[in-house]
Amino acid sequence: MKAAVCRRYGPPATITIETLSDPQPGAGEVLIAVQAAGLTSGDARIRGAHAPAGMGPMIRLAFGLSGPRRPVLGREYAGRVVALGAGVTRYSPGDAVFGITDGMRMGAHAELVAVRADGLILPRPDSLNVPEAAAFFFGGLTAADFLLDQCALQPGERVLVVGGTGAVGSAAIQIARHHGAHVTALAGAGNLDLARELGADVALDYRTAPAKGPFDVILDMPGLMPDAAARLAPGGRLGLITADLATMLGAMLRPRRAGGRRLCANVVKETPQALARLVALHQAGAYRPLMGAQFPLADIAQAHAQADSGHKRGNLVIEMEPQL
Ligand SMILES: NC(=O)c1ccc[n+]([C@@H]2O[C@H](COP(=O)([O-])OP(=O)(O)OC[C@H]3O[C@@H](n4cnc5c(N)ncnc54)[C@H](OP(=O)(O)O)[C@@H]3O)[C@@H](O)[C@H]2O)c1
Structure with a gap:
């Protein structure tokens, strides 16, 4: 071969x-x-x-x-x-x-x-x-695991997706929107229309337009938003999709922070059940790569x-x- x-x-x-x-x-x-x-x-x-x-x-x-x-x-x-x-x-x-x-x-x-x-x-x-x-599977499993399991997203919550048009972010926008969230996406200037087409209620250029928040859930795809935790509402959850070792260990050892805020950085579950759930989300119209x-x-x-x-x-x- x-x-x-x-x-x-x-x-x-x-x-x-x-x-x-x-x-x-x-x-x-x-x-x-x-x-x-x-x-x-x-x-x-x-x-x-x-x-x-x-x-x-x-x-x-x-x-x-x-x-x-x-x-x-x-x-x-x-x-x-x-x-x-x-x-x-x-x-x-x-x-x-x-x-x-x-x-x-x-x-x-x-x-x-x-x-x-x-x-x-x-x-x-x-x-x-x-x-x-x-x-x-790659982006979809990661987005579903962080949003639905680790961050326990609830309908009506305000979600910020940092990096909304890559593999993980494009899945996260779709799944969060399907789950009844209000979705703000950060993307490059050339990808703002695409972020809206994927389901973002608001799309902002990460180079020029800060996303003020507060947000109930933030997924930081590239790990390039060092002040993300400061934009969480009380009880909010920050999903660290990409984090350096020190940040990841800190999140795992001390996930709970002031105001009931939580950092989420666990390993994504790769199980037959997780695959089947993603297919079910696809069949419900919630996700397409x-x-x-x-x-x-x-x-x-x-x-x-x-x-x-x-x-x-x-x-x-x-x-x-x-x-x-
Ligand atoms: N924890 C895990 O298990 C896990 C699983 C999968 C992926 N990851 C990690 O997650 C990250 C994203 O993966 P991916 O496959 O989705 O990557 P990708 O397809 O390359 O997408 C990267 C995204 O980041 C955005 N971006 C780049 N610079 C940015 C900045 N300064 N501020 C905000 N957004 C910025 C890009 O937006 P523009 O293109 O619009 O500039 C793009 O949407 C990678 O680092 C990957 O290693 C981790």
């Missing part, structure tokens, strides 16, 4: 396309012919070993010291089942599926990937085309460069050559 391979951490050009031996499905696994895969800010962080302050050593310990031990990155995919490992009865060859691979195994930026049949995989609904399915640029596998380095920018629109998708 062809795969995008990252042998050493570095800039986008360190990714090369190689021919690797085809993976075989182990017991309880299905082999999937990947039709499209998401390329996320998380993939770009691993490739570049870029992490918020204090987290770099953790990336290297977890993924490999000078380069990823598992050199094929990528987690979210859409494709078709092509072979079954021993004991799999849940899927059949030809089934259209989508999901996310195990966080440490990755491997979705390839023509074939083997995943556990009882893991983070679902049949692809007709309401999502292949690129949308490949872009479905915002589609950004699409690239053939051969141009994956360009996609990494866009993801590195910190200003991409929605979700980037890598399209594989048709194999079936």
Whole structure:
């Protein structure tokens, strides 16, 4: 199979396309012919070993010291089942599926990937085309976890989404709006109309227009609003989607602050239930992934460069050559 391979951490050009031996499905696994895969800010962080302050050593310990031990990155995919490992009865060859691979195994930026049949995989609904399915989970799971679980958003609350048109922010605007919140989004000047189309009641340019608040819930996507906690109403919750190690530890060890305010920085739950809830939100009209640029596998380095920018629109998708 062809795969995008990252042998050493570095800039986008360190990714090369190689021919690797085809993976075989182990017991309880299905082999999937990947039709499209998401390329996320998380993939770009691993490739570049870029992490918020204090987290770099953790990336290297977890993924490999000078380069990823598992050199094929990528987690979210859409494709078709092509072979079954021993004991799999849940899927059949030809089934259209989508999901996310195990966080440490990755491997979705390839023509074939083997995943556990009882893991983070679902049949692809007709309401999502292949690129949308490949872009479905990363931003949506993060936004739903922070808004609904960690920040316990209630209908009628005032929400501020900082970075409203990237992968996570575009999902957060939609889900918060569907949940009956009044949504203010901060975005770059060229993305204000898009933020309103996604459902923001108010869209402001983060370079020129401060969002005064107070807000009941703030989700800070890029972690670039140091005074966010000061804009919380009493009882408000700040979701720290990106935080340096010290801030994250502080939030975990002492989440409760003055006035009943709370900092939320827990790890996003990746469970079959969380995936199913996101699909249910989609089917209720609450969420559809915002589609950004699409690239053939051969141009994956360009996609990494866009993801590195910190200003991409929605979700980037890598399209594989048709194999079936
Ligand atoms: N905690 C977790 O489990 C978790 C999960 C997923 C992602 N993340 C992190 O969350 C962050 C966002 O991920 P993503 O995939 O949504 O990234 P993305 O698609 O690159 O979007 C980044 C967003 O940040 C906005 N932005 C850039 N500079 C800004 C500033 N100075 N003030 C306000 N907004 C600004 C951009 O707006 P414009 O384009 O309009 O400039 C864009 O909307 C990344 O750092 C990622 O690593 C964490």
